Amino acid sequence: MQPSQAAVDIAAGLLIEARGIRKSFGAVHALVGVDFSLALGEVLGLVGHNGAGKSTLMNVISGAIQRTEGKFIYSGQAVDRWGAAEAQAGGLRCIFQELSLCANLSATENARIIHRSLRGVGWRHKARRLITKALDDIFPGHGIDVDAKIADLSIGERQMVEIARAFTKTVDKVRCVILDEPTSALGHKPAEQLLAYIKTASMRGVACILITHRLNEILAVCDRVVVMMDGAIVGDRPAAGLTRSDLVGMMGNIETPHERNAVPTRKATQAPIVNHAGIDGADLPINAAPGDIIGFAGLDGHGQRERLRAIYAATRKVPVAFVAGDRGVEGVMPLWSIADNLTLRSLNALRKGGFVSPSAARALAQTWSQRLKVKAPSIDTPILSLSGGNQQKVLFARALASDGQVILLDDPMRGVDVGTKQEVYQLIRDEAERGRIFIWYTTEFEELKNCDRLYVFREGRAVAEVAGNEIDHNRILEASFGGADG
Numbered sequence: 001m002q003p004s005q006a007a008v009d010i011a012a013g014l015l016i017e018a019r020g021i022r023k024s025f026g027a028v029h030a031l032v033g034v035d036f037s038l039a040l041g042e043v044l045g046l047v048g049h050n051g052a053g054k055s056t057l058m059n060v061i062s063g064a065i066q067r068t069e070g071k072f073i074y075s076g077q078a079v080d081r082w083g084a085a086e087a088q089a090g091g092l093r094c095i096f097q098e099l100s101l102c103a104n105l106s107a108t109e110n111a112r113i114i115h116r117s118l119r120g121v122g123w124r125h126k127a128r129r130l131i132t133k134a135l136d137d138i139f140p141g142h143g144i145d146v147d148a149k150i151a152d153l154s155i156g157e158r159q160m161v162e163i164a165r166a167f168t169k170t171v172d173k174v175r176c177v178i179l180d181e182p183t184s185a186l187g188h189k190p191a192e193q194l195l196a197y198i199k200t201a202s203m204r205g206v207a208c209i210l211i212t213h214r215l216n217e218i219l220a221v222c223d224r225v226v227v228m229m230d231g232a233i234v235g236d237r238p239a240a241g242l243t244r245s246d247l248v249g250m251m252g253n254i255e256t257p258h259e260r261n262a263v264p265t266r267k268a269t270q271a272p273i274v275n276h277a278g279i280d281g282a283d284l285p286i287n288a289a290p291g292d293i294i295g296f297a298g299l300d301g302h303g304q305r306e307r308l309r310a311i312y313a314a315t316r317k318v319p320v321a322f323v324a325g326d327r328g329v330e331g332v333m334p335l336w337s338i339a340d341n342l343t344l345r346s347l348n349a350l351r352k353g354g355f356v357s358p359s360a361a362r363a364l365a366q367t368w369s370q371r372l373k374v375k376a377p378s379i380d381t382p383i384l385s386l387s388g389g390n391q392q393k394v395l396f397a398r399a400l401a402s403d404g405q406v407i408l409l410d411d412p413m414r415g416v417d418v419g420t421k422q423e424v425y426q427l428i429r430d431e432a433e434r435g436r437i438f439i440w441y442t443t444e445f446e447e448l449k450n451c452d453r454l455y456v457f458r459e460g461r462a463v464a465e466v467a468g469n470e471i472d473h474n475r476i477l478e479a480s481f482g483g484a485d486g
């Protein structure tokens with residue numbers, strides 16, 4: 001077999017070398033002396049639990065924040081001042097978890113922002129061509145209108161534009177792309193397309209750093225895996241030959257496979273509380289009784305989110321809570337603390353004599369932030385200073401701490417680490433045992449295995465119902481694409 005361009009370049013030299021990097025935010029020591037390197041054309045997977053310091057390290061490397069201490073060498077040159085402009089000029093691009101596109105501009109205009117060379121008469125035409133080509137190369141068949149405002153695109157489409165923009169090149173070359181949870185808002189197909197593209201980009205000599213909690217993605221594309229824990233690098237190994245459980249072990253977790261219980265008989269005796277009719281005869285009614293964990297499956301964007309919202313609006317008899325997937329737009333109150341964000345849905349229940357009881361609110365916030373292991377100095381910490389996965393945990397805690405008997409989940413585990421995910425799955429099962437109903441849309445097939453029953457969506461309708469032991473990948477794919485009874 002011919003060695004790839006990446007393998008040749010890896011032998012030839014390093015693009016990034018960082019030594020003894022430290023970064024503190026006041027009393028929080030996010031990086032405590034990190035040595036990190038990246039070769040030309042290398043695909044490096046960066047993993048670790050929520051709050052381990054992955055994004056902070058990438059922010060230092062991309063020049064978004066300044067290191068407190070340490071040495072940074074880029075392309076053989078030691079650099080003192082390293083900001084976003086220097087990184088861009090050096091061909092280093094970054095796709096952050098919280099997307100950086102201007103919402104009131106189109107994809108075309110957003111492409112222009114990072115390419116100053118696109119100026120003068122005809123810049124719009126050139127920018128449109130540039131971003132369209134990148135989208136077509138990475139996500140063939142994407143269907144995105146590059147002249148529509150970003151605000152009018154779905155979260156998945158926004159993520160695709162952000163990714164495509166990072167790979168566009170004009171006079172500025174692309175040498176390294178940092179992708180922080182790039183697939184967390186993408187459906188299955190675009191996620192696969194991106195992984196394939198990362199491989200081809202690396203063959204052309206573009207290095208990529210992939211941060212993801214989806215470990216199969218790391219195993220699929222990476223040359224090397226680096227593990228972070230508590231602000232330090234604790235593992236660094238070639239990816240070849242590693243298994244998923246090796247990775248989980250390197251992160252200090254042990255994976256316990258979940259054996260699905262047979263659907264408890266008590267459910268047969270309980271009347272459904274959710275009884276939601278479809279839009280027509282081809283759209284199945286959604287039924288859920290106390291204790292049910294119902295999954296919504298199918299290709300992303302086929303009506304699952306709309307149905308969750310419709311169920312939310314129609315559920316009147318019992319309290320209902322919603323965990324949003326697009327936390328930036330729908331979930332997080334950015335200027336508030338963890339405690340205020342967490343108790344927001346419980347203010348009525350916390351009222352004593354007409355006023356919200358501060359001590360009861362704090363006790364509730366403390367309990368649930370501990371149960372979900374939110375990593376922060378205290379519950380008074382501003383939510384925006386938390387890592388992405390920890391922000392998502394707070395949103396989850398908000399719903400579970402509430403009186404919601406029906407909990408609607410819109411892909412809630414985006415960016416949550418593998419250890420916490422297992423604990424949250426257990427929490428969901430425990431809460432279901434206590435009689436809560438979960439209706440759970442997820443883009444991760446593995447998560448669907450936690451459900452008692454699934455509805456598969458296609459073209460805006462729930463077209464198939466799959467119960468218990470029939471839940472398998474092929475069955476879902478068949479229904480998603482219209483085979484068999486789908």
Ligand SMILES: Nc1ncnc2c1ncn2[C@@H]1O[C@H](COP(=O)(O)OP(=O)(O)OP(=O)(O)O)[C@@H](O)[C@H]1O
Nearest residue numbers: 025030050051052053054055056385386387388389
């Ligand atoms: N601007 C900030 N102010 C205060 N603390 C911060 C800030 N940014 C990050 N931190 C803290 O630094 C630590 C590392 O966070 P970081 O975002 O790097 O983690 P991460 O490994 O990327 O986690 P995740 O997988 O959840 O995205 C966390 O404790 C976080 O709360």
